[in-house]
Amino acid sequence: MKLLQAVIAAATLGLGALIIIAVADGSFYEAGSWLFSEPWGLVTLADLYLGFLLSALIIWFFEPRPLKALIWILPIPILGNLWTAVWFVIRLPHLRERMARR
Numbered sequence: 811m812k813l814l815q816a817v818i819a820a821a822t823l824g825l826g827a828l829i830i831i832a833v834a835d836g837s838f839y840e841a842g843s844w845l846f847s848e849p850w851g852l853v854t855l856a857d858l859y860l861g862f863l864l865s866a867l868i869i870w871f872f873e874p875r876p877l878k879a880l881i882w883i884l885p886i887p888i889l890g891n892l893w894t895a896v897w898f899v900i901r902l903p904h905l906r907e908r909m910a911r912r
Contacts, residue, residue: 811906815899822895829892862886865894872905 832838845851866883873879885893898905 811903815902818895818902819899822892822899825892825895858890859887861891862894865891865897869894869897872901872908 832841845855866886869882870876870879873882882893882897
């Protein structure tokens with residue numbers, strides 16, 4: 811379990827580094843324009859937000875208290891999969907334990 815948590819944490823740091831590099835490039839407007847003007851850009855956004863929705867559902871069903879679940883879910887559309895990955899790193903042992911009981 812610790813190894814999987816470490817892999818997810820490393821991937822999260824890598825994604826964070828890519829985001830920093832992209833922000834430093836300063837072409838967010840151009841990239842956004844392309845995303846909204848091209849069919850594959852729209853597919854990419856739809857895929858991204860479907861992933862956000864599925865992650866939110868997993869968090870909702872596994873967090874014991876609705877308020878705590880909302881605290882984790884509401885930032886997902888803004889912080890994206892970085893936020894979701896942090897939740898997985900923290901909650902992975904609990905997820906495994908709960909799933910093993912079924």
